[in-house]
Amino acid sequence: MAEPKENVLMEKITSLCKRRGFIFQSSEIYGGIQGFWDYGPLGAELKRNVKELWWSTMTRMRDDVVGLEATIIMHPAIWRASGHVDTFSDPMCDCLLTKKRFRADQIEFQSGNAYHYAGAKDTATGKEVVEPYAVLLAAGKPPESARKTAAQFYAQRGLQTVELIGETVAKVENSQRFNPENGSLLTPPVPFNLMFKTYVGPTATEADVAYLRPETAQAIFAQFKNVHETSRQKVPFGVAQMGKAFRNEVTPRNYTFRSREFEQMEREFFIKPDEAVEAVTAAVATPAAKGHPGEPQPNWGWQLWHQYWVEERIKFYEGIGLPRTTLEEYWQKPEELAHYARACVDILFKFPFGTQELEGIAARSDFDLSQHERCSGKAMGIFDEELRTAFGKLPPQKQTELKDRYYAARLKYLTKMGVSAAEAGAAAQEDADGLAKGQYIPHVIEPSAGVDRLILALLANAFTEVTETDAKGKSETRVVLRFHPRVAPIKVAVLPLLKNKPELAAKARAIFESLRGHMMAFHDEAGSIGRRYARQDEAGTPFCVTVDFETFEGIKDGPQAGVKDTVTIRHRDDGKQERIATSELLPWLLVRVK
């Protein structure tokens, strides 16, 4: 639970973000709109850096991952196949007495006697309330307690001395219509579909309904065949995509953490089913220890690939300045997993408002491609020459064993999806025979991260207050955002020591111009030098370059005395300065910000 102190910290971060132009409320001049946020100048740079680092790490720097940029609106059948149309809606009920909210499907089943009432009358004023109500009592409980609860209900509707009207009793078995805590009747389940609906084309009828994507991942599955055929990639390989996604959240909360429009960085990494790995390499490697398993090997099954990606993703977060101590891994328990998932790890960040998820890395079996194969009628499997050759060379009993295991897995999936026993059996047999011929539907490991929550994590992690007492004894607290140079919105600020000395100003301007093509640089000559440093600290700029008199007159003291054309570099986190030649400035900066 969030302590008051932590709320104060969130308020400070929120206020800084607005003051410095990281994050603004969307549509603020019209009163704002719930669950939508804009990035200001510094926020836009920060976000761009984060996305570029992810894209570079997850695709460009890897031989085995390619990119995709799909549309936000796709064929609505995609969301039926993915399950979002059905399962993305959570029917909710409210307790009529206490207003507490329940997920309709998670209420425990109860049995007993339901006491129904048609309404109630105020014996003092004669006022009548006609509104049906009911209370469930466990068998054997005295009816008086039901009447007491009902009286409370009608009292809330403005009656003083309640006389209940039209009591009837009915036996109830396994009902989810009553509050397990007090027996009060609940409101009828109200469905919430979290997908934003829209209409494609001019007519806006039910037939034109489409949805804004609630995740970017499904496009990767839908385009799997095209990407596979055009990218010259072989399984195992991955497809990465970044982009906006939309969820009509019941309650957006915690600043930008849960927004209705947000951005995801998702990657589907397609791997062979374990049976295929075993056929080719004789045995599937088992995880030896916790931690990074090293370079990918041909004998890796889903477990090692999953572990590999968990570690790779944590390495990424560490590389952009989130220390491992600020992160947590949460391995979902078997009973928490979605029915198709074999494992799921959440990478959590310790936010000021609680430890919350940044990214989920799920081993999703072959569920998604199988679903799209079933629903679209298009084959999603791939052919693997190496597998066919290897399978043919296996001893017959090994062949049978692998086919049986693949058959069992396919049968389980098909049965779960409601395919009739006869059809499922035949289809699973076909799949098992296909495996022997080198065909299979790839399995997938899905690291799925939220950009906006990562931005928030970076801001929270970078936020530092420094209290300093000056020579006059006046103490002042200022904010330093200790961003990793790789993500910092402004990499370097170029400052003339004094504004009114033309040679300093011109030189600073020239240095700034020479840097801006390579990185986000900033030029500032207004105010005292200390004030400008402080401004940059608040923006999280890691380096300030200052042009001073020694730039022209030569270094005064020390081993380099007399050397000209140098500048000072001032470090954000400790205020220390070093002096380097202007000719070396660009390479010096580049190695630190890339």
Added chain:
RNA sequence: GCGGGUGUAGCUCAAUGGUAGAGCGCUAGUCUUCCAAACUAGUUACGAGGGUUCGAGUCCCUUCACCCGCUCCA
């Protein structure tokens, strides 16, 4: 959506139903040889809409947003 709380300048906070103010910030200028210096001038607000009242930042209603809880997830 329900319950509780909060809305005054970019930020932090004032103003008994009677002329909306301060500090910081920001902009311009003077000055200034390294950590929010000084001086001068300027800048900007009652979340929105109704109502009560001679008069509303203040009282009432509606609405919007934010924070906390229920709920949910990237």
